């Protein structure tokens with residue numbers, strides 16, 4: 249496996265950091281740094297943290313924990329990426345910008361340069377009677393842009409949690425040339441068992457690419473209890489790495505030749521009826 253090189257490497261390792269998140273922001277940042285270092289030592293070239301890694305997940309917490317970007321949390325990520333010579337997908341943090349709040353993921357390259365910033369496009373507003381009612385839009389605003397970034401391995405597309413439910417977004421990333429989609433997320437104890445793995449597999453199979461989801465570890469005492477089960481799925485739609493709900497790091501070896509092989513065997517990309525339908529990014533003219 250090539251860690252970094254001048255030519256495009258055909259295989260690389262990613263790490264999904266399923267970290268325990270507490271109400272103590274400085275402790276969360278310290279923990280994230282430690283786990284990122286461990287993931288890099290484990291051979292990962294791309295490391296992802298979970299959604300809301302610096303704050304508990306909940307609409308009441310977002311205003312209290314929000315910060316500007318750059319800010320203290322992204323400074324920690326920048327340092328961790330450079331010190332460990334990795335691409336770091338910074339899960340997400342509540343971001344404050346011009347009086348508005350967003351659920352935002354920033355990505356740093358191996359020299360600590362911020363190369364991408366994704367604001368969750370689809371806010372988690374749901375009402376499943378007797379189970380879960382949640383309204384991110386009580387405090388957050390949605391982002392308007394798709395976010396993909398280049399690495400020496402492949403292009404990687406980013407979505408945050410509820411974004412995974414929107415198949416069109418993944419299709420657009422695939423159309424842009426992404427071979428891996430990363431979704432920091434925090435599903436819950438109702439939709440997690442029902443949909444988390446299914447959605448991860450669906451996005452991978454639809455688009456014949458790798459998809460990985462990265463959750464915080466479960467805290468039974470938290471107001472919002474995360475499902476955990478950070479998972480990676482191959483372009484064949486198979487779960488190739490997963491875990492339970494405790495704090496852990498899931499390592500996944502990505503084989504880009506497999507993407508090409510499967511696309512050659514089942515050539516959806518060329519068989520698609522471009523003359524009859526299309527999925528389009530309206531932010532591009």
Ligand SMILES: NC(=O)CCC(=O)C(=O)O
Pocket residue numbers: 299371372408409410411413433434435436439440443
């Ligand atoms: N943080 C989120 O967006 C949660 C999404 C979720 O649980 C779902 O079912 O979708």
